[in-house]
Amino acid sequence: MYDVLIIGGGITGAGAARDAAMRGLSVCLVEAEDLAFGTSSRSSKLVHGGLRYLEQGELGLVFESVSERRVLMDIAPHLVNPLGFLFPVYKGKGRSVFELDVGMWLYDGLSLFRSPKLHRTLRPKHVLVEEPGLLQEGLAGAPLYYDCATDDARLTLENALDARARGANVLNHTRVTGFLREGGRIRGVTARDMLTGEDRTLEARVVINATGPWTDLTRSLGGAQKALLRPTRGVHIVVDAARLAPHHALICAHPVDGRVLFVIPWGDRTYIGTTDTDDHGRPEDVHASRADVDYLLAAANHYFPRGEGAALGRDDVISTWAGLRPLLSGEGSESSLSREHAIFVDNDGLITIAGGKLTTYRKMAAQVVDQAVMLLRLTGAGMDAREAATAKEPLPGGAGWPANDDHEAVAVAVVEASGGALDLATGRLFAGVYGARATRVAARVVTDPSGAAPIVAGRPERMVQVDVAVEEELAKRLSDVMVRRTQLYFRDHDQGLGAAEAVAGRMAHSLGWSAERQDAEVARYAAEVALSRRWREG
Ligand code: FAD
Numbered sequence: 001m002y003d004v005l006i007i008g009g010g011i012t013g014a015g016a017a018r019d020a021a022m023r024g025l026s027v028c029l030v031e032a033e034d035l036a037f038g039t040s041s042r043s044s045k046l047v048h049g050g051l052r053y054l055e056q057g058e059l060g061l062v063f064e065s066v067s068e069r070r071v072l073m074d075i076a077p078h079l080v081n082p083l084g085f086l087f088p089v090y091k092g093k094g095r096s097v098f099e100l101d102v103g104m105w106l107y108d109g110l111s112l113f114r115s116p117k118l119h120r121t122l123r124p125k126h127v128l129v130e131e132p133g134l135l136q137e138g139l140a141g142a143p144l145y146y147d148c149a150t151d152d153a154r155l156t157l158e159n160a161l162d163a164r165a166r167g168a169n170v171l172n173h174t175r176v177t178g179f180l181r182e183g184g185r186i187r188g189v190t191a192r193d194m195l196t197g198e199d200r201t202l203e204a205r206v207v208i209n210a211t212g213p214w215t216d217l218t219r220s221l222g223g224a225q226k227a228l229l230r231p232t233r234g235v236h237i238v239v240d241a242a243r244l245a246p247h248h249a250l251i252c253a254h255p256v257d258g259r260v261l262f263v264i265p266w267g268d269r270t271y272i273g274t275t276d277t278d279d280h281g282r283p284e285d286v287h288a289s290r291a292d293v294d295y296l297l298a299a300a301n302h303y304f305p306r307g308e309g310a311a312l313g314r315d316d317v318i319s320t321w322a323g324l325r326p327l328l329s330g331e332g333s334e335s336s337l338s339r340e341h342a343i344f345v346d347n348d349g350l351i352t353i354a355g356g357k358l359t360t361y362r363k364m365a366a367q368v369v370d371q372a373v374m375l376l377r378l379t380g381a382g383m384d385a386r387e388a389a390t391a392k393e394p395l396p397g398g399a400g401w402p403a404n405d406d407h408e409a410v411a412v413a414v415v416e417a418s419g420g421a422l423d424l425a426t427g428r429l430f431a432g433v434y435g436a437r438a439t440r441v442a443a444r445v446v447t448d449p450s451g452a453a454p455i456v457a458g459r460p461e462r463m464v465q466v467d468v469a470v471e472e473e474l475a476k477r478l479s480d481v482m483v484r485r486t487q488l489y490f491r492d493h494d495q496g497l498g499a500a501e502a503v504a505g506r507m508a509h510s511l512g513w514s515a516e517r518q519d520a521e522v523a524r525y526a527a528e529v530a531l532s533r534r535w536r537e538g
Pocket of ligand 1: 007008009010011012013030031032033034035036037038039040041042043044045046047048174175176177210211212213214218233234235274323324325326354355356357358359360
């Protein structure tokens with residue numbers, strides 16, 4: 001019997017699993033699809049304080065977020081990287097430059113002046129030096145401030161892998177189908193292995209529901225009726241940096257409705273997001289609509305105007321992603337811990353955590369595990385309530401990372417470790433993805449040179465990443481590798497479809513797949529890509 005069983009391998013569940021495992025509890029993390037399959041691979045990929053909350057006067061929340069930003073930069077320095085944001089101000093629209101400057105001082109101050117870099121407020125001519133393509137008409141100036149960018153799915157994976165290294169049982173592709181009960185209390189779950197169809201029971205003293213937009217569905221497995229969430233859809237689009245390559249990230253108000261959105265440089269790509277629309281569909285089916293895509297293109301074209309006929313169009317969109325915000329409907333909170341997330345305990349003992357942000361996941365995890373420890377004590381289990389040192393212990397890729405955060409030195413070491421089989425572009429990619437483990441991954445191509453082959457010709461991702469994904473990162477389906485371990489789904493011009501057979505073939509070696517299984521995986525992945533392109537049909 002486990003002490004704690006966590007349903008949902010998004011950032012919330014993976015973070016809670018790490019926290020609980022570090023406290024010495026026996027832990028099982030159960031994920032229906034793939035780790036970070038849900039919202040945790042579909043966010044804006046920012047570790048940020050949230051200027052929005054500053055505007056709303058929620059200083060406590062901003063303080064928590066910017067403090068967490070610092071912690072995550074320390075424990076995952078390879079993965080949480082500073083990014084400059086320009087916030088252009090136009091005459092007669094929104095806040096003045098002065099007001100924003102004051103806000104930025106507050107933002108820097110709330111981080112106790114430990115922002116990745118302090119902000120500067122630029123005059124129009126300096127803004128245009130920094131960002132030459134930006135809309136000039138009416139430009140009054142722009143603060144340039146710093147937050148962090150990350151790979152949300154990797155951050156989730158790193159938490160799950162660390163939990164596993166500390167003894168947690170991580171069951172990927174295993175869906176919780178019901179609850180076990182004893183004397184009216186939940187005592188575990190029934191679960192189905194989604195790859196073999198095998199059903200099993202998993203007993204646990206305490207069960208945590210961390211299923212993001214599936215929160216209400218999961219609670220309904222136990223008979224709960226009341227909806228806690230009001231999910232909204234957020235969409236991002238990806239374009240080639242050859243078509244739009246801002247030097248900094250841009251935070252701007254949409255020209256039509258004034259909603260705040262981002263334009264984020266992303267290596268050879270740029271992404272733009274996000275929208276905010278009520279969505280009551282199945283979370284696994286969420287996808288961009290044509291209106292979402294047009295709305296985002298309109299913003300990019302407004303702020304980065306070009307000559308007649310050169311505007312970004314639908315054909316420039318390489319990929320899209322859509323996620324559901326697990327927002328709380330605002331009613332019935334039994335123990336609301338903050339406006340951002342809440343923890344609920346049902347009469348049968350099921351603990352539910354919902355809402356929140358990627359940025360604050362570590363705090364949320366600590367709070368929900370505190371709650372679990374409290375219940376464990378009630379059930380008579382002698383528990384040591386030591387806090388976990390999740391803020392101090394690095395995530396796996398952060399252990400051994402250079403103290404001066406020198407990504408380039410790691411990239412060079414990757415090339416060396418591969419005996420020159422990998423180039424610097426791949427070295428940089430591996431440094432960001434694997435952190436201090438990058439040289440170990442690179443060294444694999446010395447013993448197996450086929451691992452040095454590009455997955456897609458001309459791109460930096462290499463076949464050895466497929467092996468690592470399967471052997472060390474719990475990838476079990478083609479889409480796990482294409483979407484969340486390599487990001488080819490988002491970044492490649494044909495979303496990795498051209499490489500799908502080769503990747504499935506490579507996975508087949510390790511996983512013992514038949515030819516039929518390989519074909520099925522390719523077909524399944526193609527369907528996933530098609531869903532993300534459905535907006536093209538109108
Ligand atoms: P999810 O990541 O959705 O995880 C839930 C998991 O539960 C899923 O993997 C699912 O497969 C699994 N599951 C469901 N049912 C079952 C079952 N029966 N059995 C087993 N497993 C099950 N936050 C930031 O800090 N920065 C940002 O830039 C940012 N941008 C965002 C942009 C958008 C568009 C959205 C939607 C959110 C954004 N957020 C951001 C918020 C952040 O992404 C979410 O708060 C966070 O990812 C939610 O994680 P989660 O683990 O709670 O949910």
